[in-house]
Amino acid sequence: MYDTRKIIARLAMLATAVLGAGANAGAAEGCAAPYIKMVVPNPAGGVGDVISRAIAEKASTYLGKTIVIENRAGATTTIGTDIVAKAAPDGCTVLSLTTSGVVASILMPKLAYDLQRDFVPILGIGSFPMVAVVSVGSKIQSFADLEKAAKSPQGVVYASGGVGTLAHLSAARLVNDWGGTALHVPFRGSADAVQALLGNQVQLFFSSSAEASSLAATGKVRLLAITSEKRLASLPDVPTMGELGYGNFNPRLWYAFLAPARTPPEVVARLYDAFAKAVTDKAVQERFAGLGFATDATNSASATAYMKSEAERWGKVIRDNNIQASQ
Numbered sequence: 521m522y523d524t525r526k527i528i529a530r531l532a533m534l535a536t537a538v539l540g541a542g543a544n545a546g547a548a549e550g551c552a553a554p555y556i557k558m559v560v561p562n563p564a565g566g567v568g569d570v571i572s573r574a575i576a577e578k579a580s581t582y583l584g585k586t587i588v589i590e591n592r593a594g595a596t597t598t599i600g601t602d603i604v605a606k607a608a609p610d611g612c613t614v615l616s617l618t619t620s621g622v623v624a625s626i627l628m629p630k631l632a633y634d635l636q637r638d639f640v641p642i643l644g645i646g647s648f649p650m651v652a653v654v655s656v657g658s659k660i661q662s663f664a665d666l667e668k669a670a671k672s673p674q675g676v677v678y679a680s681g682g683v684g685t686l687a688h689l690s691a692a693r694l695v696n697d698w699g700g701t702a703l704h705v706p707f708r709g710s711a712d713a714v715q716a717l718l719g720n721q722v723q724l725f726f727s728s729s730a731e732a733s734s735l736a737a738t739g740k741v742r743l744l745a746i747t748s749e750k751r752l753a754s755l756p757d758v759p760t761m762g763e764l765g766y767g768n769f770n771p772r773l774w775y776a777f778l779a780p781a782r783t784p785p786e787v788v789a790r791l792y793d794a795f796a797k798a799v800t801d802k803a804v805q806e807r808f809a810g811l812g813f814a815t816d817a818t819n820s821a822s823a824t825a826y827m828k829s830e831a832e833r834w835g836k837v838i839r840d841n842n843i844q845a846s847q
Contacts, residue, residue, distance in 0.1 A: 561600025
């Protein structure tokens with residue numbers, strides 16, 4: 521004779537085990553939604569947007585799920601970043617982060633989120649080297665001339681697309697290293713900064729290699745040096761900082777993809793696998809090569825360490841120069 525109560529109890533235990541296995545399988549599988557949302561805290565059409573879209577499009581084929589780009593620009597990338605910080609840790613929401621986002625978290629300590637606490641890096645994607653740019657009509661003909669100008673009583677006047685941008689911090693760090701004097705003129709975006717450079721209102725502007733290539737094509741600027749380890753095929757006549765004896769000066773505009781904190785490790789691993797394959801895809805790399813974008817596809821641990829080192833590096837520059845977000 522069967523004990524009904526024992527049978528029911530065993531069935532309940534079996535159901536619980538099956539449901540638990542299903543939940544674990546779901547966690548390992550990742551996002552259960554119809555698509556993955558990638559928040560890009562920059563305007564559509566910008567370099568960061570182009571990089572993110574190219575990788576997302578390729579990664580979708582490996583994930584078997586569409587990745588939809590959502591541009592949420594504003595407040596120095598903090599609007600979009602905050603959205604992802606508050607998202608569910610289920611693999612359905614990803615943040616496209618750059619060095620600018622790392623710097624913003626230092627300049628604005630009262631933000632609702634903390635990059636180290638509220639995010640887990642999926643992977644580092646790669647970076648753009650920075651280029652020292654002057655107007656073609658400038659008296660500054662070389663990097664040595666730039667150093668001489670910075671050390672003169674008048675110092676050097678440099679532009680940036682805003683307080684705390686990598687263009688701003690790169691120039692500040694360089695002048696600090698030289699023990700020189702400089703005046704920073706921030707603009708509302710790099711386009712205005714470039715116009716000020718071309719109009720000889722300022723003497724120097726640091727740009728990414730992608731922007732520098734476009735500027736060089738106009739014939740209106742002179743590229744003095746680049747922070748890459750070797751010369752770029754797209755800018756073969758621009759010497760590296762190492763060639764000029766400044767190998768320790770190597771700012772780069774870094775890109776990474778992050779997920780909300782507490783995203784299961786197996787979900788992060790699956791996203792990493794898809795994004796890493798996309799980043800190292802030959803067609804994607806060829807597309808980036810002309811921009812001077814060096815891909816690396818570093819794993820979560822390496823990206824975490826690099827993000828921390830960038831925060832320390834640029835945090836020191838911010839403190840040494842008393843840079844504030846309200847400047």
